[in-house]
Amino acid sequence: MASTIQLQRTINLAQQYLRLSPLTFTSLVSLAVDVGGTAYVVGDSVSILGGIGGKASVTGISGGGSSGPVTGLTITSAGTGYATGGTGVTTTGGSGTGLTVNVTATNYDPALSCADWVLQTILAPPMAWPWNRVTASPTVPTFSTTIGVTDYKVNLPSLGWIEKGTGYDPNNGNCAFELLNELVIAGETLPNQPTRIAKLLEDGSGNITFRLFPPPDKVYNIVVEYQQSASLFTSLTQTWGPVPDYLKYLYDEGFFAKAAEYSNDPRYMQAMQMFLTDLAANSEGLSETQKNIWLESKLNAIRQTSAVQSGRR
Numbered sequence: 001m002a003s004t005i006q007l008q009r010t011i012n013l014a015q016q017y018l019r020l021s022p023l024t025f026t027s028l029v030s031l032a033v034d035v036g037g038t039a040y041v042v043g044d045s046v047s048i049l050g051g052i053g054g055k056a057s058v059t060g061i062s063g064g065g066s067s068g069p070v071t072g073l074t075i076t077s078a079g080t081g082y083a084t085g086g087t088g089v090t091t092t093g094g095s096g097t098g099l100t101v102n103v104t105a106t107n108y109d110p111a112l113s114c115a116d117w118v119l120q121t122i123l124a125p126p127m128a129w130p131w132n133r134v135t136a137s138p139t140v141p142t143f144s145t146t147i148g149v150t151d152y153k154v155n156l157p158s159l160g161w162i163e164k165g166t167g168y169d170p171n172n173g174n175c176a177f178e179l180l181n182e183l184v185i186a187g188e189t190l191p192n193q194p195t196r197i198a199k200l201l202e203d204g205s206g207n208i209t210f211r212l213f214p215p216p217d218k219v220y221n222i223v224v225e226y227q228q229s230a231s232l233f234t235s236l237t238q239t240w241g242p243v244p245d246y247l248k249y250l251y252d253e254g255f256f257a258k259a260a261e262y263s264n265d266p267r268y269m270q271a272m273q274m275f276l277t278d279l280a281a282n283s284e285g286l287s288e289t290q291k292n293i294w295l296e297s298k299l300n301a302i303r304q305t306s307a308v309q310s311g312r313r
Helices: 007-017 111-123 245-262 268-282 288-309
Strands: 025-034 045-048 054-062 074-077 098-107 151-155 159-169 175-182 196-202 207-213 221-228
Touching (some): 007 111, 007 245, 111 245, 268 288
Parallel strands (some): 045 074, 175 196
Antiparallel strands (some): 054 098, 196 207
């Protein structure tokens, strides 16, 4: 089930708990625009270059020219994130070769950073979720091997961490054998049926280099099952996907806990403990023992952090 709940809804809830403490901020940024010696006149269209978001309004004209206010300038957007201004903008000076433009820039932090932390925590290893799993098939594999070759580069920009690797022999009825997943493995020159796989390299552009050990002695189809990585939040209208809607309470708890930490709210510790406890309870890929070990490690970490911040250590 795809996520339908936007980040803005979670922010609104957290701000109510934090007594309307702002989690996004707005500021003015001044830009200088010049047309290279040509004077602005009534009715000119002013194109604002750059990437700062917000609605632009002309507040001043500099340079030589006739006196008196210039009206009718249309503000257009040539940069990412600009909203288009209206006509009839009145400036504070006469016509000239330069404009001073104030741009309202919205800073969505700390809201975006808090949301990033929550999603990354939910999807980080060892948390394995069926709704976040990607797999392939013996007939459409992640990659196919070449005899004697150990390393294989594959474009998988969503790969977070490998859960399982399986090899299939297409010339033997797709007979399967499981590969032991390792963090890193050595190279080898003597071909045989592979027994281990590792995500060896990641280039930052979505290309993953897998290494097999030993190098294959024939052509095999390799299927890698993996958990997707967390994408970063870039807007308040972005949803909490891939986390399904029925786990809304989970990321609401995590977001409030992180926002409370930012706001120095005394409920931070209690909220963080609740989030981590519920996250461990819902994790489907861990045994009860593994859940307890993971949870105790996380709780100890936040207790130590709290002790340092409060000056007890």
